[in-house]
Amino acid sequence: MFKHLLGLRNVGREEILTVLDTARGMKEVLGRRIKKVPTLRGRIVVLLFFEPSTRTRVSFELAAKALSADTVSITAAASSVAKGESLRDTVRTLTAMGADLLVIRHPASGAAEAAARATTAAVINAGDGTHEHPTQALLDLFTMREAKGRLEGLTVTIVGDIRHSRVARSNVWALRAVGAEVRLAGPATLLPPEAAALGIPCYTTLDEALEGADVVMALRLQLERMRANYLPSLREYTRLYCITRERLARAKPDVLLMHPGPVNRGVELAPDLVENAPSVIEEQVTNGVAVRMALLYLMLGGE
């Protein structure tokens, strides 16, 4: 298994499937009253978050604790980073203090790799700029596989702000590795130019992209990352790209609707879809802990 998980671009099909298979075994632990096994007892997992996060951070923390590892959670604003300490120095200090694994979320693309070069500990990228968010994609694949029984041959349509989405990037790499068919949909300003070069079909008309899809993934509009004017107005985005029950009817009848969260209700998804089936947003959260447990076990379990 890989030493670091910085992205899914260079991760192969076998490794991805091993993570998903292991996650299944881990999910059982999360169904118990006492959600704990002694496997990683005494290992230290440091969560180094330079960007806000609820889901990913708590998910990693619960995953580490379920395996009996010890966790240390650092929010940049409340740490020496606010005094001007560099990422490299922060990472080196934490390594010297005994961290076995660092989970890093940072606003700069490439930050996770920079951290990996500064430490002997293992590194998991929890989101770096607009580059990759590999654990989110692995959890998305896990959810898809649990729902559909397979990944190969599935048609997965990703809708929204793809250009700024590290989640979309990681998903595209992973889905291609396991043999799924990916479609990207959104306003032309938010579709990544490199997609065409990779042979991934891009649509500016939502209805076409949804036709016959097995899985529809709605991405959050990354308003905080948009420095230029990518959209004429939020209302126009909603009119053209908000996923509603009517639009979703174009996909397969048993279509799986996903959203990495947090949802901008009424913008990416119609409010009634957020609350009811066929959405799986709540289950994705549980699956997220299971997948992260699998990663911690596979990356730290041996020596």
Place this chain on the structure above:
Amino acid sequence: MALAEKAQIFDRDGMRRALTRIAHEIIERNKGTEGVVLIGIRRRGVPLARRLAERIRAIEGQGVEVGVLDITLYRDDLDRLGYQPVVHQTEIPFPVTDKKVVVVDDVIYTGRTVRAAMDAIMDLGRPKAIQLAVLVDRGHRELPIKPDYVGKNVPTSRREIVAVQVEEIDGIDRVVILEERD
């Protein structure tokens, strides 16, 4: 390093008779099947547990529930293996609290697997008792653990391997001793 077959401990009939006897012993010792559950340790403990449950039902007219336990997450040697053992699912769809849990495995050797199984079961509840049934006891215990029900005691050397084969996984029922030979 090649493995050569040195001796056969059980053939199909031998295995069948041993399991039948163990089923009787479980019923006798627990004075019936009330509150008794079986938990098979992956992998080969599982089909053995299921067969014991069938036999118990045939003898007493009452079945016992069977669970499947994967002890990988409780192993004490994960950091010295050099590879990551695959984690499979544990499926114990009944409470273990106040039950007489009979743990079933194919072979007992150092006893560490059973120790891990006990830790796992204790994490799930508070059993009234834990008992141990194994098809083969090959000696060389490293922990103070002793089976309650044994198919056969087979003294072995550490160079030997006791291979239990079951129809459900290997297509045949037998137990053989293998030795490293070059």
